[in-house]
Amino acid sequence: MKLLALAGDITALVAQIRVASPLQALADADGHTLALRSFHDCTRADLAAADVLVVQRGLNARAWRLQRWMRQRGGAVVYDIDDLLTELPPHISNQSAVAAQLQWLPRCLAESDALSVSTARLKQMLAERLALPPAVVVANHALPPDGQPLPEQKAGPVSLLLASTENLAVEALFPALRAVQQAQPELQIVVVGPPGAAFEAAGLQVQRHPLMPRAAFLDFARNLPNPVGVVPLEDSRFAAGKSAVKWLYYAGIGVPTLCSAVSPYAEVLAHGHNGWLVPNTAAAWEAALRQVMADPAARQRVAQTARDEVQHRHGLDLTLVAWRQVIALARQQRDEKPPPAPTLGERLNDWGAALAESSLGRLRAFNRARLAQRQLKKQARSKAP
Numbered sequence: 001m002k003l004l005a006l007a008g009d010i011t012a013l014v015a016q017i018r019v020a021s022p023l024q025a026l027a028d029a030d031g032h033t034l035a036l037r038s039f040h041d042c043t044r045a046d047l048a049a050a051d052v053l054v055v056q057r058g059l060n061a062r063a064w065r066l067q068r069w070m071r072q073r074g075g076a077v078v079y080d081i082d083d084l085l086t087e088l089p090p091h092i093s094n095q096s097a098v099a100a101q102l103q104w105l106p107r108c109l110a111e112s113d114a115l116s117v118s119t120a121r122l123k124q125m126l127a128e129r130l131a132l133p134p135a136v137v138v139a140n141h142a143l144p145p146d147g148q149p150l151p152e153q154k155a156g157p158v159s160l161l162l163a164s165t166e167n168l169a170v171e172a173l174f175p176a177l178r179a180v181q182q183a184q185p186e187l188q189i190v191v192v193g194p195p196g197a198a199f200e201a202a203g204l205q206v207q208r209h210p211l212m213p214r215a216a217f218l219d220f221a222r223n224l225p226n227p228v229g230v231v232p233l234e235d236s237r238f239a240a241g242k243s244a245v246k247w248l249y250y251a252g253i254g255v256p257t258l259c260s261a262v263s264p265y266a267e268v269l270a271h272g273h274n275g276w277l278v279p280n281t282a283a284a285w286e287a288a289l290r291q292v293m294a295d296p297a298a299r300q301r302v303a304q305t306a307r308d309e310v311q312h313r314h315g316l317d318l319t320l321v322a323w324r325q326v327i328a329l330a331r332q333q334r335d336e337k338p339p340p341a342p343t344l345g346e347r348l349n350d351w352g353a354a355l356a357e358s359s360l361g362r363l364r365a366f367n368r369a370r371l372a373q374r375q376l377k378k379q380a381r382s383k384a385p
Contacts, residue, residue: 002033003032003050004046005019005023006038006053006054007039007055007057008039009038010036014056019054019080022138022320025316035049039066042066048073051331052075052327057080057082059102068339071111077114080138081118082118084122084237084238087236089238093167109132112133114329116323117136117137118137119264121240136325141319142252142316143249145252146253148222149254151227151303153256154296156226158225160177161228161230162230163192163221167198170233175282176284176289177199177289179286180290181204188224191207227255228255229246229247229250234260239264251309252307252311254307256300260278
């Protein structure tokens, strides 16, 4: 089978987590081929070469048209979604951009044969406002075991690690961190991603790092001295629709983790067993941080339990089973309920879009070639004596 996966930016972390990595594993396991494209790079030739198209978070006219073309030529389309895009809170950086494109979500869903959704709760929430195609829950998975030992938890300063692609909406964490940092000046607070500025503005001494590729980040995390993951999350419908992916990754590399006592973590963590659940108050966060920082034996025990659990209950093999189900469902739906033939007006619109795509593709190729020439000239000048 020939698979084609698309996203706005196929190299983005969410696209790698949701479609690129698991579908590559599926292709390797089952003898399929997989092509990866960003929306702007995908051509009709790419669609013609594929049996199944997987679209991650398609939310514009371009995604809708690619899905439409794929179904018209007889291919099946799977739409993948992992967030409650209809209810993005204000602290999400692209909230206004997503809101402006939401009109395309029902249209893209209508041009899908099946839906891949990250959690059962998210599926239920989306169905409250949208007509969904037949859906399969394709859960996020922990990375396969890499054979490395657990990070050692011992007496001494702890490294509290917070990482996010977005700003945080849990203000109660700041006074708690100030209190423990004042009590233990040697404490390391490590912040990866955009939230670092807010931590500094709150008067905290932090080590700031930019966002990293997933493998680099996990290697960085496990090599911190006495690493402890901290995952604050607001109590909202948007947050409740998420998966517990941060805990999955921390647990997979043996980093013990404190999470806000809200969904989705409240359903996944058993307090003191495979992590710690913390109410979103300053007093609760301070007490939990002090307790965990003072008990290296508990940190080691929780880290071991969590890693064992994710390897047995949240492994890649379960995600691949779900991907097989949703792909088979999409192909079945496509055969049983083919799309209606396009009208004359729709065919004319598609013809115009195809011409525009061809012209735009040539322009992009020209610009890429020109940029490459500039880079070569720049490198030559830098090497000149």
